[in-house]
Amino acid sequence: MALTDIKVKTAKPKEKPYKLADGGGMYLLINTNGSKYWRMKYRFAGKEKMLSIGVYPDVTLADAREKRSEARKILAAGGDPGVAKKEEKIAQQMSLKNTFEAIAREWHQSKADRWSLRYRDEIIDTFKKDIFPYIGKRPIAEIKPMELLEALRKMEKTWSSGENAQSPPALW
Numbered sequence: 001m002a003l004t005d006i007k008v009k010t011a012k013p014k015e016k017p018y019k020l021a022d023g024g025g026m027y028l029l030i031n032t033n034g035s036k037y038w039r040m041k042y043r044f045a046g047k048e049k050m051l052s053i054g055v056y057p058d059v060t061l062a063d064a065r066e067k068r069s070e071a072r073k074i075l076a077a078g079g080d081p082g083v084a085k086k087e088e089k090i091a092q093q094m095s096l097k098n099t100f101e102a103i104a105r106e107w108h109q110s111k112a113d114r115w116s117l118r119y120r121d122e123i124i125d126t127f128k129k130d131i132f133p134y135i136g137k138r139p140i141a142e143i144k145p146m147e148l149l150e151a152l153r154k155m156e157k158t159w160s161s162g163e164n165a166q167s168p169p170a171l172w
Contacts, residue, residue: 101136130155
């Protein structure tokens with residue numbers, strides 16, 4: 001029988017961990033300390049596997065069912081939902097490491113030995129002041145060309161206004 005929000009919410013811990021089934025391989029594991037975990041059993045390549053869906057109440061019953069549905073679609077397409085989840089997690093971590101600021105600093109470091117100390121500082125200061133506040137924390141793959149152009153135009157305005165107007169530093 002399918003679970004209800006009330007049944008999930010009122011499930012109390014017992015002496016041993018136990019499961020409340022929802023169907024389609026998904027269940028709620030209730031531990032002795034009262035913690036509740038959504039899990040899904042499935043078979044892939046002839047082996048039984050278990051997919052961790054999330055922790056209740058952070059992941060609601062409706063959310064868990066949606067994730068179960070996504071996992072079943074992956075299985076139907078011939079994939080392993082556990083592997084897909086790991087790949088997605090790695091992609092998210094890589095995306096966080098590949099922010100515009102991280103890539104720009106790496107580029108700056110690779111060019112630094114060719115530049116004078118003053119010029120090197122000028123370049124990174126320009127990025128810190130005019131570019132990083134706008135797009136620095138964003139994953140590089142998510143930045144649209146027009147957003148980059150807008151940030152560069154802001155940098156150009158900064159350099160061309162004021163009493164010490166000058167051309168922005170050449171970046172290569």
